[in-house]
Structure formats: structure tokens, C-alpha cells
Amino acid sequence: MRGFVPERVMVSRTTAPYCAAWMVVCATSVGVLAGGLLGGCSSEQPKQGSVAVVSYQRTIGEVGLAPGQLASPRCIDQDGEALWVIDKEARVQRLDPVTGTCLAVWKMPYSEFGKPTGLTVVADPARPGHHVMYIADTHYHRIRVYSIAPVDDAAKRRIKEGGFPHEQEAELLFQFGSHGKGPGQFVFPTDVAVLHGPDGSIERLYVPEYGGNDRISVFDAKANFLFAFGQFGSGAQPEPLQFSRPQSIAIDEARRRLIVADACNHRIGVLTLDGKLERWISSPDEAGDAPGHFNYPYGLALLKDGSALVTEFGGARMQRIDVVTGSPLGIFMGKPDDRQPGKLRGLANPWSCTVLGDAVWVLDTRNNRIASFVLPDVGRNLSHSRQEAGGATR
């Protein structure tokens, strides 16, 4: 049987456009179908905010109790080279931000009553290369201050070859605070922010607390009590200044501002370094997921351009906000996927974040990991070195 032989179209100058169009249709059809396939298989993508765009870089850490593993990590900071993390097992770990390798680990000597929730690392002005670590030992109502030595190359080599990380507690310089509501006492201290002097020396320490004694106490470098401001409440007036669980604070040294994450009031406070209120960003009545609003803002990291990164424990996201105008600059990551209960398409109860290099490192607490995102537009402006005068420090 002879089949039908269709008349063929000769490609010529006249018919070429039609042939090309035909080929384009073919290619487009295949492309659309393949695109649909790829689209169906795409994994979680960070949400883009109105201005800033971050791209997911990597995660480090996994659940467990071995060095490099995390069990509900709750506070994080960095020393310019490595990340420092404390988890709910009261383990203080120094992690390589690239490989996630644990470079040092020790356990807080007392943790039966509770685990630390605040951590701040700054360069030690007295000992070049060393750092000072302030740990808000929340449930022991005190701040413990450690001296951190750099990791030498020999130790790095040893760890790289599968050796054990250093497991001894760092050198404790001093500690201050006790349980109470008096001057210099704490109920639940949550964080420490360090204010540097013009010569780079440590000038003041700011310690927020909660538990009905919601205030910020200010100390000198030797932990002598200077003054305190704030009380428990949710009022928006400058006087009396009220907080409800100021979970995290940071100092914008360049602009002489104190930024407070007033977690249970779902707002961010901008204050002078003497504790005078400049403005509230959002309010308890506006708690929620809209841009510029907050759902338990727990973590803070300041960028040198004056904006702040805020991690929201309840909102399961990170926001970048303009501290001056209060306007949102971007929202990163979403909430759990309601359509697929149990599946998280983003962060889960992020407690805190820090900025190292051109990336922001977010504690993805309930997922027991640390997620990093690149901040291309602000990376070059970041004050990741604590030795840099005028930078933003916590």
C-alpha cells in the first residue's frame, strides 16, 4: 500500500519566515511542557520583598548532639571568621560558615534550670586577634563574659583531618548580675549590646530582660551599673517607656541609635543611647504578617546602610526594614505551607540572625540548622568587622 505523500514546502526566501515560525512553535511547545514539568518540581524559593532580594546560599548544621550538630539553636553571632551558636543543650559551638565544621565546642557549666538565649561577640580591644563573648545566661539571671582565642592553623588542620574540636570552656573573664529587680539585677536577661568608644574601646553594655521586669539596664565596660530604662507594658508613649520581652537589641554606632526587638509587643523600637524613644515601628495592634508588621520579632542584625534585618519567631520569616522610616525593604522566606500540613516551606521559629561577609545567617531553630542568604546589594557595606569603628554592633 502506498501512503499519502504530502506536498513538501520548499524552504526559500519566501517561505523561510513561515518555516522559522513553525520551528519556533515546536520549540515553544516543548519548552512550555518542559517548563511545566520543571515548575512542578521546583522547590522552595525565598519570597522577594519590595526592594531587596536575597538568594539562598546554603544551610549548615543538622539535628543531633555531636559537634557540628544542633538541637534547637537559639542565639548566634560571628567573630569575623566563624559563627558562634548556642543551642538548647547549652552547647556553645564555633562553626566554620563554609563547611559547617565545628571548630570548638563546650557546654555551659550550669544549664539545669535553663539555657542561654543571647550571645554577642566583639573584638577584644585589648588583645588583637582575640574576641570577647557575652552570653546572656537567661535562666541564671546573669551575663557571663568570655575571652575567645583565635583558632590556630594547626587546630584547623587537625579538625579537617577528622580530629576532635576543642572541647574546653573558654576563659571566663567575669560574670555579672543576679536574680532580682534591683539596679544591676536581672529576671530573664535576653541579650547584650556593646557600645564602643571613639578609640574602639568598650564603653557601655546594654542588657535587656523580661519576666515582669522588662527593661534595659546599662553598664560600663567593667559591668558597673549606670542606669536603666523601661518597664513592663505595651504603651506607645515615650513616658513611661514600656516593653514586653525585649528579646534582642542592637546599636547603630554610626547613628548613635539603639534598636530594640520588643518581641511580645510585636514592634521594633528606635531609641537614643540614653533610652529616649524616637519611634516605634509597628505596634501590638498591628501584629501579623503584613509587610512592616511583626509576629514576635526575636532577632536583630544591623546593616551599615541603616537598615535592620529582623527575624520573626512567630512569622517564620526575616524582614529587612528601614530603621529611619520604618518601611519594609524586603520579606524573606515564607510560612509553612498550609496546603501541605507539616511541610515547611521556609524557616521554622527563627530566633536570631547575624551578618558575616556578604551573607546573613539565620537560625532556623525548629529545623535545627542555620540558613545563609546572600545580600548582594548591601554586602559591600556590611560592617562585619567589629574592629571597624562606627559599625553596627549588638
Place this chain on the structure above:
Amino acid sequence: MTGLLQSGTAQGVGAVLPAAIHLGPIQFDRPVWLILLPICLGLITWIGWRTIAGLGTFARWLAFIVRVIVVTLLICTIAEPQWRKESKDVAVTVVMDVSQSVPGTEQTETERYFDEASRTERKPDDRVGYVTVGRDAYVQAIPTRLTNKLERVHIGAQDGTNLAGGLRMSKAIFAKDAANRVVLVSDGRETVGSVLAAAEAFKAAGVPIDILPVKYQHKSEVIVDRLDVPATARMGDPVGLRIVLNSTGPAKGRLMITQNDVPIKLDPESDAVSVPVELKAGVNVLQQQIKVPLAGPQEFKAIFQPDSQADDAILQNNSQSAVTFVTSQGRVLLICETPNEYETLVEALTAAKIGVEIRPADRFPASLTELNGYDAVVMVNEPASNFTQAQQDQLKQYVHDSGGGLVMIGGPNAFGAGGWIGSPVEDALPIKLDPPSKRQMPKGALVLVIHSVEIPEGVFYGKKVCEAAANSLSRQDMIGINEYNNARGGTDWTYPLAPVGDGTKLKQAIQKLAFGDMPDFRPSMELTYSSLSKSDAGQKHAIVISDGDPQHPGDDLLQKFAKAGISISTIGIATHGAADTTNLKSIADATKGRFYNVAPGAVAQLPQIFIKEAQTVRRSLIWEGAAFSPAATGIPSQPMRGIGTPVPPINGYIVGAEREGLALVTLRGKENDPVLALWQYGAGRSVAFTADVSTRWSSAWTAWPQFRSFWEQHIRWAMRPSGSAFVRVNQVQQGETTRITIEALDAKGERLNFANFKGRLALPGGGGQDVDLKQVGPGLYETSVRTTDAGSYVASLRYLAPGENEGETVEGSVQFAISRPFADEFRVLEDNTVLLEQVRAMTGGRLLDADPKKADLFNREGLKMTVATRPIWLWAATIGIGLFLIDVAVRRVRIDPAMIAGGVKRLFRPSEVKQGEQIGSLKTARDAARQTIKRREGDAATRSVKFEATAEQLKGASLPVNSSSESAPIEVKQAKPNTAEPGQPSPDGMSRLLKAKKRAQDDINE
């Protein structure tokens, strides 16, 4: 690589068809459809090649190849292709025996072993996980890349070895994207479950179990193997104790014997409570006679204390205990807190010569054995919260399995108002404590505010306490549960405030509780206040369970609670210190609630606390009003025999409901509520009297002449018949079983034959089992029961035998106890490597080298690598459809590669024409085009010459211009007309077609 993954039988065909095959990385789940491939390809070759015969050689081959691919892809699509990704990593789960039979030094050593072994010859993505095994199995670390050594989190009780549970747990945490290996580290002495049965699943799954036996032998060990005492004795008789000690070698030490935990002075000449003993290697038997002046169960304990620790490695097996039941007159245990509640009752019972022992609830018997020393338990106005869950279970067991009696007498703290709804004791009572739904009563409303419970098994206990609270409410009461939802990032109702109903939805909601880490109490409290303040319930209460570190809710909100009469009780579990407790206490104080601080080790008392708190909303079950005489139902019952009616009036009682079945209600209150009911429950009996025996509700009763008879008859009815003095019980422990032998005599001391000894054996873990003895000799009865668990087994038997004369029967009862003071875990003197070896051989595992560097934990030999598959049929179909379009294009569009190349070349070649020369170029092109047209016209003229008039012929004729009609006709030579038939090609056209056909045929032939 091609492989056959599975095979299945095609039903009815009888042929075996492959279920799935894979070709390299592609797997076909329905490979049977691939049969179409050769058929279709054959057809394409046969038919398709001919149909495209008109194409050029290149295009023809291209069209053919594309068509073959399209058909192949479409057939593959229906064969359900999957993309296979085979894992290359190994996940090793170490199941480590941490029970007390494994010496501590060995445990430390094995932990070091795996720390080192896990770092040897390990690839970056290989994983290690740990499961520990004691009485239960717990995951210490799921298999991860960074895990090396065992970090103990929570290992539970260590007085047992559940290797089977450990293996099952390891299976539950298998890595899904890696090949799994399991390493079993143990001494092989399992006491719970069957490791061989559990290993069957591993064999089926192809997962090898490697073993690392922990070998040891206790060379110096003393075990108090047995303590034999008579199961029953008469009061005042001497009881002979026989203590059997096993020693691996000569040993010295001291022996102490206690009776009900009080040391017995064995040497009258010494002040010491223990006597020195010298043991020889092997079995040592010591005997001692002791007089028992007390009635009831007497627990004896023999304790050996070695002089030197070197003589005795395991101390847990140095004691044994046994119980002798000393018969006496019937005894009743009365539980009550205040004398004015029970004074009249006790006077009546004493007058009736019933022995009564009065105790408050906090001195309730600690064990079922002790409880069995009483023939009945009378509870007067006792709330459920005064009893632990274990005590409530024991009380139920005491009635149901041990044949004891239970009499519950009312008061505002008893029955439903006392939180007994849903308790094990309710099962034993002859009334239901939850009032019927048709009964209109004021209801209570309770809201539970849940925060995380940060202790091991915190979620388990958290759910348990919620269930306890929910169970103690009546179906009409309202309950709500809210918590902070981590995933949603806010506080919400897990169960909105609604009636308890049948509790099904409530229990489902409790199971969904996530125990989120609440940052702030206020949102939860606001929800609670909002719902409770709108509720029409009579009693409103909230309970907060927390570790105490969320932010304080604020005094303003607490004042609202207080003003609305809503109390809040706070329960701090594993609080973080003074600040947390202060936080929780301030909430309770502000709303007139209670604060409880529960240490992590005391979580067992949590349900009691919740029941007590739930009681706050249960006051609505109390009926109080004008006095009335409960109506007698007239149902004949033994306890009411001779009691005149009407009974005296009462002015209060607890509302309950009648129980279906064999329960008898003999007095009724308002709306037919049961006031007095009784029934047989299992082996025992129980009575419920919902009014009280004090002046509160029953002041007229105390002056009632029949008060004593009423209570004597009811309590005697409930009491267990006293034990027979003519029955001797012996018990011999034989491994995991105990042989019970009963020697029965009649009143004359003759052997009692054909008796049916039947009853229940109450087990130490709760529950019971039936016991039925068979006669094995004259007056001799015997059975064996499994006694694997440590603890006390209490037996309660009744018997019936034919009497001496026809028609007479002899009946009686006997109670005794079997005691297993320590688990088999501590009886072990050496390892049982043989069992581990069996597990290894069954699953194809390895015996690990004693040197950790040679352990080769991550050995890949024989491992079944995990394969992940992903469907790719959509890809295949998409590409097939795309290629089909190309197939059409190839056949319909002639592509001239030379022309396309030329076009591309022209497109990208820069123009060499200089500015101003374009016009010249165009003219040149135009001239060239004219020349081409002229040439074509010339050719056309030449080609048509034989069909038309020549130019010369046309020249000779003058063409008329505007010619008139009279002009002469012009003769013009016409072209030769076409002679072919209409519809037929002209002869010239036909010849061209024939020529084309010949060319095509030649091409085909070539």
C-alpha cells in the same frame, strides 16, 4: 545494567511476567507494554519507510529516525518509566544494650569503641545513629553524617533488656536514602520480647545485623535465689522461712530478715539486726522460724550484705521477698480524712463486730498485697485526687481480680464531684458517675492553656494530664484547649470551648497537641478570658501548664479574670528556677487559683493535680435541697433484707446515673437518680451510697434504729469471705514460671477432692489473669503461672467441693502472693553470645572485630543499596509530542542546508558595499533580473512553439482594431488543440509524470 526487580504471576495466563525492570538508570514499572516496541517498530519500518518514499535520502532517514524515537517514547510512557537513583552511602545504626546486666565498664568501653570505629574508613556521607536498650528502647541519635559517639539523652529504666524493641526502633529510624546496617551490641541476655522474632523483619528487608558481643563472667557473685514461706498461716503460729542463696565461690557476709520492712532480731544475744553467714560455693540453704502475731499479709524479706564487695559484683540481686497471708476475722479498711465524717459508721460496724482500720488517704496501702489484707475498703467522702493513678488501678484490681469489696459513701468530695469520672475506680462502681444527658444541671467550664513540657517524654505526660482532666468532667461540662502553634506562629484553639460530649473529638484534639514554645501568656489568656466570660457555665476555671518562662500576661488581664470569677491554676513543670515559679504563682494568686510546682521526677502526680483542678468545675454534680426519703425500688437484694422502708430523709447527694447490666439500684433520689446501688464486679463486689453518713446530708439516719443493720448488711455483703484455714499453698519458682500447689483438707482434716479452685491472679504491671487449678492427687491441686516481671502477684481463689453428705457443698477462698523482688536482669552471671550469633547468622551480618580500627562499620558488601525512583513518563510524553511536531516538519518542510548556511553567512557577513554604491548595486541587480526574465521568456516561447502560431504567421494577419461586424473573418492558425479527455492529464503532462515516477522508482531501487 539490566535487572529484574520483582516478579509477578499473570493470573489466568500462567506465565510469569516481570513486575518491573530497569535499563541503566531507567526503570519500567509496567514493562509488559514494551512488547509493543518491536511490533510498532516493525510496522514503522515496513509501512513507514514506503510512505515517505517521496522524500530525499537525508530527509527520509531523518523522518524515519524521528518517527522511531517518537513511537519508542510513547510506548515507554505507557510502560511507566522511573528515573532510578541508587544510593552509595551507608547508614549504620548501633543498637546498644545499656541495661544493668552489662557491667558499667563494658558500657564505657563499647562507647569508646564506636566513637573510634565510626571515624575509621568512613566516607563523607556515611551516617551513624544510636538506639539504647534498657527496659525500653530509645533513640539517642538518628543516623546523621556528623554523629560519632553516643550522647545519652534519655535511656529510661535499665532493669530489663528489650533487644527486640531496640531492633524495631532502629528500623523506624532507617535512612531512606542510604543502605542500612545495624550493629547489635549486647550481652545477649534479653528479658523482654524476642530478638529473634524481631530479626525476621530485618532478614526479610535484607538488612544485615552485625554483632559485637559484650562478654563477661561474674566470678564472684552471691544471689539470694529464693525465700520460701508458707502462703497462708494462722495467727500466732510459727512460720518457717527457707532462704536459698547461690554463691559462685566461698563468701562471707551478713543476713538480715525483715517483716513488713521491720528488721527481725535473729540473734537474741546480739543487738545487731543481722547475723553473720558464711557461704560455700554452690547452693546454701538457711532456715529460720518466726512467729506472726499479726493478721493479714506478712511480707518477709531476706537481705544478704557481703563483707567484701569483691565477693559480690551485683548488689541488686541480694534480696528476696515472700508473703504469707495470716488468716483472721474479717477486716475492713476505712479511708476518710475527718472523724466527723465516719464516727457514726465506725460505731455501727464496731457494734456489729466488724474489724475496722481507719486511715487517711495518704496512708493508703502501698501495694496490692497489703490491700489484700483487708476484705473490703470503705471510702467516705474521698476525692480521686487523693489517690495516685497506680492506687486507683490497684483498687480496681483489688475488686475485680482479688475479690475484695468496695463501698463508696458520698459527701461533696465523692463520686463525680470528687473527680472520679473516668477513673479506673468508676469501672468498679455500680453506678455511672456522669449524669445522664437528659438531666438538666448547671455545668462547669474548664480551659487548658498548654505550653511546652521540656522534660523527657514531656509530650506524653502533657497529653496524659489533658486526658485526665478531660476524663474527670461530665459530658455536659464545657472544655477548651488552646496552645501556641509553632508552625502557624500564633495562639489558637486546639479544641474550642465546647461540651465534652462523648469525648471522641476532644481526645483527637489532645492527640494533636504540639506543645509549642509559647513566647507570651497574654494571647492565650485573652482567648481564655474571651471564651469563659461569654460562657453560661456556673463554674469557670482555667489551668495553665508551663515551664514558666513565657512573658507574664499582665495584671490588667488577670484583674479581668478575678472580676469575672474565673480562677486560674498554674502548674509549673520543670521550671527554670525562682523567676519562673514567681511568674506562675503570681497568675494563680491574682485569680484565687492554686500553683503547683512539679519537679521533673514527679511528673507521675500530674494527672492527680489535673483531676483535682478539674474538680473545681464539678461542684455542679451536688444536689442539695429540701429533705426527702429516697424511694425504695423494691428490688430484692440480700443487703436490704429486713430493712424497713421508707428510709430516713436526706437533704443532699451526688448526682450519678444508673448503670446498665447487673447493677441493682435499691434507693433512688430526685429524678430517679441512684442513691444506693450494688453489684458484683469480677471476683469482688461493690456498693455505692451517694448521700453521706454525717449530719451534713443524713442527720436523720444516725438516729434511725436500723442504721447499724443497714450498714452491717451492706458492708458484710461486699466483704470477701475470709480465707480457709484448711488450705495450704506452696509455690516454687521455675525460671519464668511459678508452680502453685494447693493442699486442701476438709473440716475433719481429710483430703478434699473434686474441688474447683478458680480465681484471678493480679499482675504487678496491672491487670490480671484467670487461674484454674487441676487436681493432680488426693486433695492436691496444681497449676503454673508466668511470673516474668518483677513485683508482687496476688492470687485470690474460691473453691466449691462436694460435701460429705449428698447435696452438701464445701466452699471457701484462699489468697496468697508470689513475690519477684528483682528482675531476671540481675540473675545473670555470664553473657549469652549464642543468641546474638543466631541473630547474626539469620540476617547475614558480621561479627565485628574487637579492634575498632578493623571494625569496618561501613562495609558495603552485600548491602542492598537504596534506590529512589522518580516518575519520568511526563518527560517522555512531552519529548515525544515535541518530536512528533518535528516529524511533521521534516516531512513537510524541505530544508536546504546550503541555502540556510548561505543565509546565515549573509546575515553575519559585513556588507562590502561602500556608501553611495547601493544604487549602482541595485541597478546591476535589476539588470540581472531583467536578463533572467528575458531568458525565461525566450525559453517559454521556445517551449510553446509547437502549440501556438509562429510570429511570422501572426505578422501576416492584420489584427482588427475597433473592427466592425462586416469585416472578413481572419484565418488564424490555432495551436494544436488538446485531444485528451476532460480530467485526464495532457499527453505531455502525463509523460512528465511518468518520467518523475520512473525517477522515483529508480531512487527506491537504488
